Structure formats: structure tokens, C-alpha cells
Amino acid sequence: MKIAIGxxxxxxxxxxxxxxxxxxxxYEITNYGTDTVDSVDYPDFGHPVANDVSDGKVDFGIVICGxxxxxxMTVNKHPKVRAALCWTKEIAALARQHNDANIISIPAxxxxxxQxxxxxxTFLSTAFEGGRHQNRVDKISC
Structure with a gap:
């Protein structure tokens, strides 16, 4: 499985x-993130992750900011991206099961x-349930 992280x-x-x-x-990892605590702009690291997910170059993305x-918000601007802000493993599971999220956003x-x-x-090991949720996911994209 291929994962992009920023x-x-x-x-x-x-x-x-x-x-x-x-x-x-x-897992195969593409790292777009900074390695320092020097202040940077999160969109510079989120857009490459979202591009890889949107273009099908990776299976999932992981993004992290404060x-x-x-x-x-940055990655959700991209087509085919469904990023979920998660702060527990239960929310991460539901994001996959019900929303077919393909990027997890972590609040550091x-x-x-x-955690x-x-x-x-949890996010990577949980499958999308489809069924009644598919119609809702289809309505997410404009």
C-alpha cells in the first residue's frame, strides 16, 4: 500500500x-512533510499529499498540523479527496466506514x-461499508 504524508x-x-x-x-511512504519545528505554511505540505491521492498515485494520505x-481544509479543496479530522480511533474508523475518507487529518x-x-x-485497516453510505458519499462531490 502507498501512503503520502505531509x-x-x-x-x-x-x-x-x-x-x-x-x-x-x-507500506511505501512518500514524505512531503517538514522535519523541523521552524514555522512553515501547512498548505505547502498538504497540497502535494492531496495531489497524490486525487491522482491515484497513493492509496491514502496522512496530514498533520496543530x-x-x-x-x-486545504486538502479537501482537491477533487476526489475526502479528508477527515480525527482525534480518536473511533472517529478514524467511522470516517472510513461511513465516509470512505482517503486522508486522515491529525491535530498534533x-x-x-x-494516539x-x-x-x-485504525484508519488504514478499516474498510468502507458502502451500502446506505455510498449514496451519501456520492453527494459529497459537487
């Missing part, structure tokens, strides 16, 4: 932990690194 200055430690877990599971909101300032890793594991 983060701003709030998320380098989160990214490292997530990438280590993903590599241990055999609140998770700004980078989620409001979750711990172990974030657990959310990503």
Missing part, C-alpha cells in the same frame, strides 16, 4: 512515529503521538 512544524515527531510504524508494516483543521496539539499512531492504524 506535516507542518507542529508534526515532525508525529510523522516520524507514524512513518516508522508504517514502514515496519511494509489543530488538524487548516490542513484538512490535541492528541498524543501514541495518532493508533488512529492511523
Amino acid at each position: 506535516n507542518d512544524h507542529a508534526g515532525p515527531d508525529y510523522k516520524i512515529a507514524i512513518v516508522n510504524m508504517l514502514k515496519a508494516k511494509g 489543530s488538524g483543521n487548516g490542513i484538512a 496539539r490535541f492528541t498524543s503521538i501514541p 495518532a499512531v493508533e488512529m492511523v492504524e
Whole structure:
């Protein structure tokens, strides 16, 4: 499975932990995130992730910023992207089951690194349920 990841200055430690877990599971990672805590602009790291998801170059995306909101808003501007802001593994599961989310947005300032890793594991291992949810997902795109 191919995963793109992008983060701003709030998320380098989160990214490292997530990438280590993903590599241990055999995932192929494209890293668009910053590796420092020097202030940067999250759209610069979110747009490449969203482009890869939208273009089908990767199966899923992971984005990280302080609140998770700004980078989620950024990636949701792209066609075929359904990014979900998640702060628990239960929300991550529902984002996949009910919304067929293909990017998880993580709020680094409001979750711990172990929580974030657990959310990503849940997100990637949960299937879309389809059925009654498919019609709703179809209505998301304009």
C-alpha cells in the first residue's frame, strides 16, 4: 500500500512515529512533510499529499498540523479527496466506514503521538461499508 504524508512544524515527531510504524508494516511512504519545528505554511505540505491521492498515485494520505483543521481544509479543496479530522480511533474508523475518507487529518496539539499512531492504524485497516453510505458519499462531490 502507498501512503503520502505531509506535516507542518507542529508534526515532525508525529510523522516520524507514524512513518516508522508504517514502514515496519511494509507500506511505501512518500514524505512531503517538514522535519523541523521552524514555522512553515501547512498548505505547502498538504497540497502535494492531496495531489497524490486525487491522482491515484497513493492509496491514502496522512496530514498533520496543530489543530488538524487548516490542513484538512486545504486538502479537501482537491477533487476526489475526502479528508477527515480525527482525534480518536473511533472517529478514524467511522470516517472510513461511513465516509470512505482517503486522508486522515491529525491535530498534533490535541492528541498524543501514541494516539495518532493508533488512529492511523485504525484508519488504514478499516474498510468502507458502502451500502446506505455510498449514496451519501456520492453527494459529497459537487
